[in-house]
Amino acid sequence: MRLITLLLILSAPAIHSQEKEYFETGRFTHNQLIGWAQTHGTPLYVYDGDLIVNKYKKFKAAYDAVYPKVKVFYAVKANTNLSVIALLTRAGAGAECISMGEIKRAMLVGRRGEDIIFTASSKSHEELVFAVENNVIINLDSMGDLENLKAVTAQLKKKARISFRINPDVDPKTHRHISTGHKFSKFGILFENGEILEAYRQAATDPHLEIWGIHSHIGSQITDTEPFERNVKLVCEAVRRLKKELGIELKFINLGGGLGIPYRDGEEALEPSVVANKVSAMVKSELKDLGYLPALWLEPGRYFVGDAGMLISKVNSVKHTPYKHFINVDTGFNHLVRPILYQAYHRVRVLNGKGKRETFDIAGNICETGDILAHDRYLPTPGPGDYLVFLDAGAYGFSMASEYNSFLLPAELLVRGEKAEIIRQRESWEDLLRNQVLLPDLK
Numbered sequence: 001m002r003l004i005t006l007l008l009i010l011s012a013p014a015i016h017s018q019e020k021e022y023f024e025t026g027r028f029t030h031n032q033l034i035g036w037a038q039t040h041g042t043p044l045y046v047y048d049g050d051l052i053v054n055k056y057k058k059f060k061a062a063y064d065a066v067y068p069k070v071k072v073f074y075a076v077k078a079n080t081n082l083s084v085i086a087l088l089t090r091a092g093a094g095a096e097c098i099s100m101g102e103i104k105r106a107m108l109v110g111r112r113g114e115d116i117i118f119t120a121s122s123k124s125h126e127e128l129v130f131a132v133e134n135n136v137i138i139n140l141d142s143m144g145d146l147e148n149l150k151a152v153t154a155q156l157k158k159k160a161r162i163s164f165r166i167n168p169d170v171d172p173k174t175h176r177h178i179s180t181g182h183k184f185s186k187f188g189i190l191f192e193n194g195e196i197l198e199a200y201r202q203a204a205t206d207p208h209l210e211i212w213g214i215h216s217h218i219g220s221q222i223t224d225t226e227p228f229e230r231n232v233k234l235v236c237e238a239v240r241r242l243k244k245e246l247g248i249e250l251k252f253i254n255l256g257g258g259l260g261i262p263y264r265d266g267e268e269a270l271e272p273s274v275v276a277n278k279v280s281a282m283v284k285s286e287l288k289d290l291g292y293l294p295a296l297w298l299e300p301g302r303y304f305v306g307d308a309g310m311l312i313s314k315v316n317s318v319k320h321t322p323y324k325h326f327i328n329v330d331t332g333f334n335h336l337v338r339p340i341l342y343q344a345y346h347r348v349r350v351l352n353g354k355g356k357r358e359t360f361d362i363a364g365n366i367c368e369t370g371d372i373l374a375h376d377r378y379l380p381t382p383g384p385g386d387y388l389v390f391l392d393a394g395a396y397g398f399s400m401a402s403e404y405n406s407f408l409l410p411a412e413l414l415v416r417g418e419k420a421e422i423i424r425q426r427e428s429w430e431d432l433l434r435n436q437v438l439l440p441d442l443k
Contacts, residue, residue, distance in 0.1 A: 043331035049416040051308040062272035067280040075301025078395040083423035096299040153208035163213035168234035217256025236286035257300035302395040309394020332364025353382025
């Protein structure tokens with residue numbers, strides 16, 4: 001009997017390792033996605049609003065369960081659509097912002113200054129003035145940043161609430177372009193040479209500055225607890241020294257974001273509860289003799305919105321050569337830059353192609369050799385007019401999009417329950433030229 005079973009297994013058709021490339025697209029059916037694409041056109045970003053809210057609640061609950069004072073900010077840069085920011089604002093998130101534009105977005109959907117932290121590494125005079133005037137918490141990245149803020153607050157005769165970003169020199173074990181906490185990065189003030197203590201010492205003597213906290217963010221798409229633990233240990237050492245050497249007590253410790261999501265079939269997510277348990281236990285242990293316990297602030301972006309978003313594209317043509325097969329689609333790295341910028345992997349689903357399965361590269365419509373959105377994917381051959389969807393594109397998708405090659409920016413759709421609503425209209429040809437000036441003598 002065992003021999004017969006073995007022979008049946010060996011004689012069965014081989015199932016390719018990327019079999020899932022056709023079937024699964026999350027909670028939306030293929031017919032729903034095709035319907036939205038036909039109604040609103042492509043390329044089209046689609047976001048699962050219910051998943052975004054649920055992931056925020058899950059993350060917040062994980063830390064609330066193990067730490068007494070927790071505040072969660074949304075890293076706005078991950079997805080800057082107003083409705084997405086508003087969704088997270090309504091759920092309770094503050095806003096972590098990199099520019100005056102992001103601060104204004106957060107304020108537009110109801111966030112006040114005390115719920116916004118401005119963490120840019122290079123802040124202009126105009127941005128600092130705006131942040132101070134609107135009571136935004138300012139996270140300082142360098143001694144030069146400190147001097148610029150001191151000049152602004154003296155000029156305005158107005159106080160500013162501040163923290164300093166520490167560079168703990170921790171390897172987050174992620175792509176080098178999203179590793180932000182090592183000593184060769186542009187971010188933060190080094191801990192190793194005592195510069196961070198000098199920054200706090202100088203700030204403490206300025207009558208216009210209120211020291212609120214310390215900030216650290218070591219990178220993005222982290223899938224291991226070890227970098228988070230190393231970061232906590234070094235940050236807590238700085239907190240202890242601030243108290244013992246300078247008598248400074250902080251209102252908060254901001255440990256940044258960085259919690260990754262699975263981008264490949266079969267990958268397991270690092271659960272927020274696992275990180276929260278380790279981080280909170282370490283903070284409480286490291287600071288148990290300090291006499292006080294600062295609040296814990298966190299600022300995820302990708303974790304909330306990454307796997308809640310997808311990009312639907314239309315097939316223009318299929319190209320066969322003796323060396324490669326290509327599916328040519330109506331989008332490219334101008335709309336989803338992560339594959340070319342970070343060598344990022346996005347799962348691809350064919351929504352309605354039922355042709356012969358072959359191994360394809362998914363080629364964008366940009367005039368660049370590197371405009372390949374996915375390499376070596378085993379997929380059913382689609383035809384012109386069929387649809388492909390790129391999964392896990394909710395973070396750093398549209399927010400990094402451009403008009404390169406004069407292609408229009410995509411529309412964005414938010415789905416909550418059974419309701420699907422446009423939250424960004426597709427760019428028009430008039431939009432494409434809206435700020436350009438054709439000089440009269442060149443007409």
